[in-house]
Amino acid sequence: MYLYLNGEIVHASEAVISPFDHGYLYGLGVFETFRTYDGHPFLLKDHLKRLSHGLKELNIAADLDEEKIRNAIRTLLDKNGLKDAYCRFNVSGGEGEIGLQTAPYEDATVILFQKELPPSLPLKEKEGVLLQLRRNTPETGERLKSHHYLNNMAAKREIGPSPQREGIFLTKEGHLCEGITSNLFWVKDAELYTPAVETGLLNGITRQFILALADRMQMGVRVGLFEQERLLGADEVFFTNSVQEIIPVNRIDSMSFPGRNGVYTGLLHERYSQYTGHLNSIEEL
DSSP, X not given: OEEEETTEEEEGGGOOOOTTBHHXXXXXXXXXXXXXXXXXXXXXXXXXXXXXXXXHHHTBOOOOOHHHHHHHHHHHHHHHTOSSEEEEEEEEOOBOOSSOOOSOBOSOXXXXXXXXXXXXXXXXXXXXEEOSSOOOOOSSSSOOOBSOXXXXXXHHHHHOSOTTEEEEEEOTTSBEEEESSSEEEEEETTEXXXXXXXXXXXXXXXXXXXXXXXXXXXXXXXXXOOBHHHHHTOSEEEEEETTXXXXXXXXXXXXXXXXXXXXXXXXXXXXXXXTTTTOOXXXXX
């Protein structure tokens, strides 16, 4: 497999970065994961906007010219022989002295990874697991999609390696927050519910798209602080992320849910699929 590293296409076996990169030494970096559909990077503008915000928070300068990045995506897809691909666009602070740096990072390390994806249909169900480990608070004013992933890694160890299970974080106050690598939604009496960003969740691009899609469908939406009893009393439950799209939940603890047979879960996924091949931004919806 080939990847894009600081403007060059290189084989993965030949890709190297400095051991003094502050992304490695101190976790100074952010990333975006998204997927391409027949070569089209879905909602790329929104991913780059969030990435740019994260880089500003970390004081990292990087060239995020959209057309340049689109060209890199196309070139790498062709080199890897892919059309439908997982993409991870990663930017770290770059090489620096050992020690905490307050000056801006001017020479970032930029990497675009790709790998093949299996077909997204049919909807793949997961079991939800309420975690004992609580969601930590963001390092800055809001959660960034950063290299600081220990809370997520520890949660994954708690539930085990099975890809058919997804952990559900609660905040220290006991409010529902998010999944380990996903955002959380449920449906009750034809209304869509999801935790608020004030819980410290990552405001996922797919989360934002689902909320916009529900509004377009004139579906009632409730965003707020909810305890786990609200989730366990739901009619339908699903997770979202940019690679797995909408992930129906068939069980949480001893409670069963309709999973892929959920009416609104299926309807939202059907509408979602209508936009994947051409939409560049949620604003275009």
